[in-house]
Amino acid sequence: MTQPLRVAIVGSASSGKTTLAARLAQHYRTIWVPEYLREFVDTEARLPVSSDQIHIARTQVAREQAAMPQARRFLFCDTTPLMTAVYSRHYFGGIDAELAALAAAHRYDVTLLCAPDLPWVPDGLMREPEDASGPVSALLLEELAARGIPYTLVSGSPEQRLMKVERLLGSPATLAG
Structure with missing residues (x-):
């Protein structure tokens, strides 16, 4: 049996990452x-500080690794260590060496x-009291380019996004065989 493909879903806050990840998982039955x-943020009842960033990224990776055996064909990942690094740049002025290494290796x-x-739309997490999508998106594009990470831009309504990803990954019907 082949290993499922890991699909990173990145973008600024309120860009539809969670909605897309959930819809793709349902669509591809994974x-x-x-x-x-x-x-x-919910369990700690506070915003993360700079020293929390590596813990957040490591936990995200650990959860991906734990989910891999249950994934079928694809594992959709709502954010990545790279996004944690981007937010570290935006909010804390840089990326510490340990987080940079994890983002580069993963x-x-x-x-x-x-x-x-x-x-x-504010997500109630106290993370971003105002729209920071412009600056965060610019930093993310810089990081993707600097790291040579190819990406597919998905935009439009949730239905348009799903159709674009299906064109990229294939339809569930054609992948079943």
Whole structure:
């Protein structure tokens, strides 16, 4: 049996990553790995600080690894260590060496970049009291280019995004055989 393809879903806050990950998992009858940062903020009842970033990224990776045996064909990952690194640059002015190494070492088979073209809605996590999608998107594009990571931009309505990804990955019907 072949290893499932790991699909990274990246983008700024409120760009539709979680919605896309959940819909893709349902569409392809597999599982997805939710963004650990949401749980961190809920359980810690605070915003992360710079020293929390490596823990957040490591936990995200550990959850991906734990999910791999249950995945069928694809494992959809709602965020990545690279996004943690981008947010570290944005909020804390840099990426510490340990987080930089983890982000560099942890690669995905496919990277989907969610365009910040959906209306920005605060997610209640206290992470971003205002729309930071422009600066975060710019930093993310810089990081993708600097690391030579190819990506597919997905934009539009949730249905348009799903159709674009299906054109990229194949339809569930054609993959079943």
